[in-house]
Amino acid sequence: MSSIKEKFNQISPSEFFYSNRDLAGFSNPTRSLYTAVREFVENALDACDQKGILPDVHLTIKAVEPEKPDPKPYILTVKDNGPGIDAEHIPLAFGTVLYGSKFGLKQARGMFGLGATMAILYGQITTNKPVIVKSSVDGEIQNQFEILLDIQKNKPVIVKHTTKEISKKGLSVSICLEGDYSKAGNKIRDYVYETSLITPYASITFDDPKGQKFTHTRFVKDIPPPPTIIKPHPHGIDVERIRRMIVESQFEIPTIDDAMIEKVRKDLGLSLKNLSFTSIMDKAKKKWKTLSRQVRVVIALMSFLKMDFEKLNKIKIEDLDIANKKLFYWDFGDSQSKSVDMDPESQYYKQLTNTVQGEPLTTFLTKRFQRIGPTTAVKFAEFAKFKPERRMGTLSNQELVQLSDSLQKFEDFMAPDSSCLAPLGEEPLEKGIKKFFNPDFTAVVQRPASAYSGFPFIIEMGIAYGGEIKSGGPHVYRYANRIPLLYDEGSDVVLKVVNDTDWGRYKVKGDPPFIIVSHICSTRIPYKTAGKENVADRQEIERELRLGLQFLSRKLAAYMSKRGQADMAKKRANLYAKYIPLIAEFCTELAGKKKEPNYKKILEENAVESKKSVEEEKEIENK
Amino acid sequence: MKTSKKEQTRIKERSKKADEKQKNILEMLKSHGATIYDDLDNGQFPKFSIPSRSVSNIVYDKKLRQYILGNNAAVRSSRNSAQLRSFTQLMWLAFFANRLTHEKKSSTLRDVYYSSQAFAIEFEDQSESDNIIVDLEAVTSKPREDFHIFPEERSSIFGDLNIEYTIPGYEGKTMNLSNHPDGYSIGPSLTTAELVDTSAEIVIAIEKGGLFTRFVEEQIDKKFKSIIINTGGQAPRSTRTLLKRLHEEMKLPVIVLTDGDVYGEHIAMVIKSGSANAAHLRELTVPDAKWVGVWATDIEKYKLPTIPMTESDIKRCYDLQKDPRYQDGIWKKELDVFLRLKRKAELEAFSKYGLTNITDKYLPQKLELAKSL
Numbered sequence: 001m002s003s004i005k006e007k008f009n010q011i012s013p014s015e016f017f018y019s020n021r022d023l024a025g026f027s028n029p030t031r032s033l034y035t036a037v038r039e040f041v042e043n044a045l046d047a048c049d050q051k052g053i054l055p056d057v058h059l060t061i062k063a064v065e066p067e068k069p070d071p072k073p074y075i076l077t078v079k080d081n082g083p084g085i086d087a088e089h090i091p092l093a094f095g096t097v098l099y100g101s102k103f104g105l106k107q108a109r110g111m112f113g114l115g116a117t118m119a120i121l122y123g124q125i126t127t128n129k130p131v132i133v134k135s136s137v138d139g140e141i142q143n144q145f146e147i148l149l150d151i152q153k154n155k156p157v158i159v160k161h162t163t164k165e166i167s168k169k170g171l172s173v174s175i176c177l178e179g180d181y182s183k184a185g186n187k188i189r190d191y192v193y194e195t196s197l198i199t200p201y202a203s204i205t206f207d208d209p210k211g212q213k214f215t216h217t218r219f220v221k222d223i224p225p226p227p228t229i230i231k232p233h234p235h236g237i238d239v240e241r242i243r244r245m246i247v248e249s250q251f252e253i254p255t256i257d258d259a260m261i262e263k264v265r266k267d268l269g270l271s272l273k274n275l276s277f278t279s280i281m282d283k284a285k286k287k288w289k290t291l292s293r294q295v296r297v298v299i300a301l302m303s304f305l306k307m308d309f310e311k312l313n314k315i316k317i318e319d320l321d322i323a324n325k326k327l328f329y330w331d332f333g334d335s336q337s338k339s340v341d342m343d344p345e346s347q348y349y350k351q352l353t354n355t356v357q358g359e360p361l362t363t364f365l366t367k368r369f370q371r372i373g374p375t376t377a378v379k380f381a382e383f384a385k386f387k388p389e390r391r392m393g394t395l396s397n398q399e400l401v402q403l404s405d406s407l408q409k410f411e412d413f414m415a416p417d418s419s420c421l422a423p424l425g426e427e428p429l430e431k432g433i434k435k436f437f438n439p440d441f442t443a444v445v446q447r448p449a450s451a452y453s454g455f456p457f458i459i460e461m462g463i464a465y466g467g468e469i470k471s472g473g474p475h476v477y478r479y480a481n482r483i484p485l486l487y488d489e490g491s492d493v494v495l496k497v498v499n500d501t502d503w504g505r506y507k508v509k510g511d512p513p514f515i516i517v518s519h520i521c522s523t524r525i526p527y528k529t530a531g532k533e534n535v536a537d538r539q540e541i542e543r544e545l546r547l548g549l550q551f552l553s554r555k556l557a558a559y560m561s562k563r564g565q566a567d568m569a570k571k572r573a574n575l576y577a578k579y580i581p582l583i584a585e586f587c588t589e590l591a592g593k594k595k596e597p598n599y600k601k602i603l604e605e606n607a608v609e610s611k612k613s614v615e616e617e618k619e620i621e622n623k
Numbered sequence: 624m625k626t627s628k629k630e631q632t633r634i635k636e637r638s639k640k641a642d643e644k645q646k647n648i649l650e651m652l653k654s655h656g657a658t659i660y661d662d663l664d665n666g667q668f669p670k671f672s673i674p675s676r677s678v679s680n681i682v683y684d685k686k687l688r689q690y691i692l693g694n695n696a697a698v699r700s701s702r703n704s705a706q707l708r709s710f711t712q713l714m715w716l717a718f719f720a721n722r723l724t725h726e727k728k729s730s731t732l733r734d735v736y737y738s739s740q741a742f743a744i745e746f747e748d749q750s751e752s753d754n755i756i757v758d759l760e761a762v763t764s765k766p767r768e769d770f771h772i773f774p775e776e777r778s779s780i781f782g783d784l785n786i787e788y789t790i791p792g793y794e795g796k797t798m799n800l801s802n803h804p805d806g807y808s809i810g811p812s813l814t815t816a817e818l819v820d821t822s823a824e825i826v827i828a829i830e831k832g833g834l835f836t837r838f839v840e841e842q843i844d845k846k847f848k849s850i851i852i853n854t855g856g857q858a859p860r861s862t863r864t865l866l867k868r869l870h871e872e873m874k875l876p877v878i879v880l881t882d883g884d885v886y887g888e889h890i891a892m893v894i895k896s897g898s899a900n901a902a903h904l905r906e907l908t909v910p911d912a913k914w915v916g917v918w919a920t921d922i923e924k925y926k927l928p929t930i931p932m933t934e935s936d937i938k939r940c941y942d943l944q945k946d947p948r949y950q951d952g953i954w955k956k957e958l959d960v961f962l963r964l965k966r967k968a969e970l971e972a973f974s975k976y977g978l979t980n981i982t983d984k985y986l987p988q989k990l991e992l993a994k995s996l
């Protein structure tokens with residue numbers, strides 16, 4: 001898949017986002033500096049992930065005038081070793097809002113083609129400096145752009161474009177923006193640190209304005225398999241989506257002009273020859289499989305008109321009346337409207353109805369959705385009370401709503417395909433947790449894929465206790481699509497689930513040293529805001545989080561009770577060592593004996609027992 | 624004074640009896656110690672069973688006419704880490720009691736609490752050590768006095784009674800308990816002394832020190848051939864032991880004179896049939912003791928000045944109504960009258976009719992009445 005050029009689409013103007021920049025996380029100099037860092041680092045990681053490159057990301061923040069008090073202008077640079085962007089696409093990718101390559105249905109950090117541009121926009125508004133983008137897609141030539149944004153027109157203005165020779169692939173973005181590092185510094189360092197936990201296969205360095213360098217070297221050598229683009233799942237698709245899909249599936253009757261006729265000739269391999277109508281039809285039948293849809297429609301029309309290319313040149317199709325099986329056309333020669341009947345038994349008739357009325361329901365479902373085969377499609381049609389052969393183009397608005405409702409309600413669809421998701425995996429997650437926290441106990445789980453509103457998602461979670469973890473837990477580390485979420489934790493669904501848990505039930509008491517890591521992967525994370533900081537509580541997501549956390553909590557409880565038992569055994573052994581000798585002393589005098597009884601035996605036995613449970617405890621950790 | 628030969632053999636016999644008792648106690652402690660010693664020596668955690676003193680195991684024995692412990696017993700094991708501490712404390716106490724008994728030394732509950740600290744045995748407070756002492760009583764079915772552990776409270780005795788000490792340093796010494804008009808305090812030396820002889824024909828136990836003094840002054844001991852005992856409120860266990868011995872060894876009847884209220888009534892009842900919190904012991908009761916007053920009915924009969932009962936007096940009445948011992952006889956009758964009157968009268972109330980009214984009028988009537996009770 002990675003060899004196919006990512007598709008670029010342009011969808012909407014930037015004015016809206018200029019007035020709504022708060023939503024995107026650019027509300028003040030502190031937050032904006034942090035958000036800008038995130039957007040560029042995430043773009044770099046996304047780009048590397050998509051091409052299966054082990055990321056090396058370098059982040060630099062430098063004050064323009066170090067002596068000035070905060071807030072003040074900073075230069076923020078993020079450099080990666082990813083695939084880069086073609087020179088022709090750079091101005092669009094970085095100079096327009098909602099221009100991106102990640103709209104297809106698969107997991108990525110960025111989503112709306114919005115992040116980088118918003119950061120650039122913010123920089124430009126606060127410092128009036130252009131963004132500098134340096135990109136090399138081949139590791140030989142580097143394109144350097146200085147770009148300003150025309151906010152009114154949602155258009156890039158190229159200030160400067162140069163090229164130079166270079167020896168490395170990758171992209172670097174640099175902007176100048178008003179920021180407050182003294183306040184944002186903590187969050188930015190946390191962000192880099194936590195990112196390296198969930199991206200253990202990346203090396204990230206950070207040079208901060210005070211001259212400190214933070215280095216996080218990769219400790220996992222394999223990139224998790226890159227996600228694939230997939231069709232939507234029928235559950236929870238909405239009417240708007242269906243309408244758009246129908247439009248995509250429908251096909252206009254092509255205008256039959258010279259160019260079109262030329263194309264048909266070429267495709268049939270008849271560029272030079274002028275064949276009779278029947279010979280043309282024979283040729284078309286033989287070549288049918290290789291013909292494009294447009295060409296097939298033209299052939300179908302010809303079959304009813306019974307015309308060769310020459311005659312075809314002199315008419316214009318007026319209307320196709322499928323109900324009355326009539327084809328109307330304007331004859332330029334006679335200057336009048338004429339019609340021919342269409343034989344409904346003819347296969348060409350079917351071709352034309354398909355074109356005009358759209359695909360039959362069952363075809364529409366099987367072709368455009370994942371998890372629907374022919375049998376399921378027919379069963380579904382029955383459930384939704386539609387004829388399986390019903391043409392999509394003929395559905396009324398009300399029927400569309402009915403179809404959309406039924407798609408959500410029908411329960412026999414298989415769970416959504418999760419190949420579009422890229423969870424980190426239990427092993428690297430566990431490795432990361434162990435490296436970062438050096439705990440006494442770790443457990444991780446990856447829940448099976450599930451879906452909300454037709455979007456697949458996977459929950460990964462980890463729990464760790466003791467060791468170097470500071471007390472006062474649970475400390476919750478939230479991630480979504482490999483992005484750490486650091487702000488607005490109060491309203492997040494993960495926190496809600498954690499806070500609902502009665503930890504006493506799992507033998508976790510007092511001021512416990514433990515952490516919880518949660519990672520939600522989805523083609524669409526239901527963020528509460530465009531600032532991507534907290535996840536809304538969708539019922540399905542909440543459920544999976546609960547199940548995941550319960551599973552881990554039970555493991556933790558088992559560990560805790562072993563740990564408790566070991567502690568108890570140790571305590572008991574100490575008690576025996578303290579009291580048994582006293583008992584021996586007293587009963588010796590009571591019994592009127594001189595020599596004390598040999599109580600060492602029970603003390604030794606007990607020491608062995610308590611050692612045994614300590615070992616068992618260790619064993620559990622190692623599992 | 625020359626003691627006759629007969630007298631001498633009697634003294635010898637008596638001290639032999641005391642020695643016997645001590646020997647028994649020591650034997651018993653030794654055998655408990657030996658069991659535990661053997662367990663340890665065999666590599667086993669020692670344990671023993673101890674009668675349960677929970678409310679559900681305290682039952683009233685009609686035949687014995689006292690509260691006793693039922694058959695529930697709990698095992699106290701040194702393997703159980705929750706019991707290990709109290710196990711060790713009890714072992715220490717047995718060890719300590721053994722020393723006391725050997726050396727014929729006495730100590731108080733408070734002494735025990737402090738002595739423990741010399742042996743790395745921690746008691747959190749005295750109530751914890753007191754509790755362990757009750758445990759030892761329960762395990763051995765012997766009162767703590769047998770192990771030379773005595774309470775602080777003292778009551779006193781006066782009357783023509785000859786005793787002979789058995790405590791070290793006083794062995795063989797005798798004393799007549801009518802030589803000193805303030806009376807003799809009932810402590811360890813008196814409770815362990817041999818009761819030699821008496822001219823008295825009855826024991827009068829009174830609740831209050833003031834009345835005790837009055838009785839001595841009025842020579843009640845001579846007038847009514849009696850031994851007078853001041854219980855000082857609820858009778859301490861040493862006093863109850865002494866009452867029992869006077870009744871059993873000297874064959875003296877015991878009557879009890881208390882304030883005319885529900886607490887007074889119960890003081891008499893405890894002398895007669897014990898208290899629930901000493902249900903593990905059986906040597907503290909005088910089942911034939913008689914409560915002769917002040918009764919509720921006396922309040923009306925003798926037109927005594929009264930004071931109203933308090934809330935807690937009334938509550939106590941209702942509590943006692945549930946006690947099996949208050950279900951019949953004067954016990955029930957008087958309790959009911961108290962509840963009806965909702966008033967009470969103290970022993971001193973008789974002073975309204977003259978200071979000696981109680982000894983001149985009331986007591987003789989009651990002594991007469993006691994014969995028919």
Ligand SMILES: Nc1ncnc2c1ncn2[C@@H]1O[C@H](COP(=O)(O)OP(=O)(O)O)[C@@H](O)[C@H]1O
Nearest residue numbers: 043047093100101110111112113114115116117
């Ligand atoms: N470092 C990079 N390397 C390669 N391509 C990039 C890089 N940064 C951004 N892009 C491209 O520019 C597009 C726009 O980025 P952005 O505005 O952040 O939107 P989004 O990340 O939501 O797609 C991306 O979709 C991606 O195709």
Ligand SMILES: [Mg+2]
Nearest residue numbers: 043110115116
């Ligand atoms: Mg982005």
